[in-house]
Amino acid sequence: MRILIVDDVPDNIRVLSHILRDAGYQISAATNGRKALSLASTSKPDLILLDVMMPEMNGYETCAALKADPTLAEIPVIFVTALADVEDETRGFDLGAVDYITKPFNDVIVRRRVQTHLELKQQRDRLARLSYFDSLTALPNRRAFDERLDQEWHRALRNQTSLAIAMIDVDHFKAYNDSRGHQAGDEALRMIAAVLRQPSQRAADFMGRYGGEEFVGLVNGASLDGLRDVVEQLRARVESLHIVHAAPVEPRWITVSIGAALCQPSSLFVPAQILLDAADRALYCAKQDGRNRVHVTDTIPQRRQG
Numbered sequence: 001m002r003i004l005i006v007d008d009v010p011d012n013i014r015v016l017s018h019i020l021r022d023a024g025y026q027i028s029a030a031t032n033g034r035k036a037l038s039l040a041s042t043s044k045p046d047l048i049l050l051d052v053m054m055p056e057m058n059g060y061e062t063c064a065a066l067k068a069d070p071t072l073a074e075i076p077v078i079f080v081t082a083l084a085d086v087e088d089e090t091r092g093f094d095l096g097a098v099d100y101i102t103k104p105f106n107d108v109i110v111r112r113r114v115q116t117h118l119e120l121k122q123q124r125d126r127l128a129r130l131s132y133f134d135s136l137t138a139l140p141n142r143r144a145f146d147e148r149l150d151q152e153w154h155r156a157l158r159n160q161t162s163l164a165i166a167m168i169d170v171d172h173f174k175a176y177n178d179s180r181g182h183q184a185g186d187e188a189l190r191m192i193a194a195v196l197r198q199p200s201q202r203a204a205d206f207m208g209r210y211g212g213e214e215f216v217g218l219v220n221g222a223s224l225d226g227l228r229d230v231v232e233q234l235r236a237r238v239e240s241l242h243i244v245h246a247a248p249v250e251p252r253w254i255t256v257s258i259g260a261a262l263c264q265p266s267s268l269f270v271p272a273q274i275l276l277d278a279a280d281r282a283l284y285c286a287k288q289d290g291r292n293r294v295h296v297t298d299t300i301p302q303r304r305q306g
C-alpha cells in the first residue's frame with residue numbers, strides 16, 4: 001500500500017520512510033502542502049502522514065484542502081507533530097484526521113497505528129466496491145449510476161455542455177433464459193457487459209447495469225448525431241457477439257434495443273429525472289419499432305422548477 005509523508009524537514013521524512021519502508025509500504029514524500037496536494041491527486045496514496053508546522057501552507061490547511069476535494073477526501077490523514085496540546089490535537093481531529101501522533105514517537109507504535117488505519121481503509125474500499133458494483137457483470141450498479149448522473153448533470157450545467165442517457169435493454173431475454181437456462185442467461189449478460197464497457201473511440205463515458213437485463217450509459221458533450229453514432233456502435237457490438245438463441249426469434253442471436261435522450265442541462269428546469277424518463281420512452285419506441293435498433297431524441301419536455 002502507498003503512503004505519502006509530508007514534512008518540511010527532509011530528515012523527518014527519512015526517519016519515517018525508514019520505519020515504514022521496512023514494513024513493506026511504498027513511500028512517496030512532499031516537503032510542503034502544495035506539493036502534497038498535487039502528489040495526492042496523481043498518486044492517490046492509501047494514507048497521508050502530515051506534519052503540522054510547515055511554512056506557507058501548514059498541515060491543518062493542507063488537511064482542510066484535502067478534505068474539501070471530493071477525489072481526495074477519503075484518503076485517511078494522520079498528523080505527526082511536535083504540537084502536543086489538547087487544543088492542537090482536537091483541531092486535527094476536527095479537520096477530519098483519523099489519528100494524531102506526537103513527536104518524539106516510538107517506531108513500533110507508528111507502524112501499528114499506520115497498519116490499523118490502512119486495514120480500515122482496505123475494508124472501507126472493499127465495502128464501497130461491493131455497494132457500487134454489480135457482482136454478476138462487474139459493472140457499476142444503479143446506485144453508482146444515480147450518483148454519477150447527479151455529478152455529470154451538474155458538470156454539464158457548469159460547463160454548458162450536453163448530457164445524454166442511453167438505456168440499453170436485451171431483446172427477448174426471457175425467451176433466451178427459458179430456452180437456454182438461467183446460467184446461460186447470466187453468461188450472456190456478462191458477455192454483453194464486457195462489450196458495452198470496452199473503451200473505444202465512440203464509447204459511452206459511463207456504463208453501468210441498471211438492473212435485470214437493462215444497462216445504462218452516459219455520454220457527455222455529444223451532438224445528436226454523435227450520440228446516434230455512439231449508441232449504434234454499442235448496439236452493433238452486442239449483435240456481433242452472435243450469442244445464438246435457442247428460441248424461435250429473429251434474428252437468431254441476442255440483440256439489444258437502445259433508447260437515448262440528450263439535453264443541455266439548465267438550472268431553470270427540473271433536473272436529471274426528466275432525461276431518464278425521456279431515455280426510457282425512447283427505449284420503448286426502439287422496442288415498438290421492432291427491436292435491435294436505436295432511438296435517439298433531443299426532444300425533452302421541460303417543466304419549470306418550483
Ligand SMILES: Nc1nc2c(ncn2[C@@H]2O[C@H](COP(=O)(O)OP(=O)(O)OP(=O)(O)O)[C@@H](O)[C@H]2O)c(=O)[nH]1
Pocket residue numbers: 136169170171172173174175177181182183184185186189211212213287291
Ligand atoms: N439469467 C438472468 N436473467 C435475468 C437476470 N435479470 C433479469 N433476467 C431475466 O430477464 C428477462 C426479462 O424479460 P422481459 O422483461 O419479459 O423482457 P424480454 O423477454 O427481454 O422482452 P423485450 O424486452 O420486450 O424484448 C426475465 O426473464 C428475467 O428473469 C439475471 O441477472 N440473469
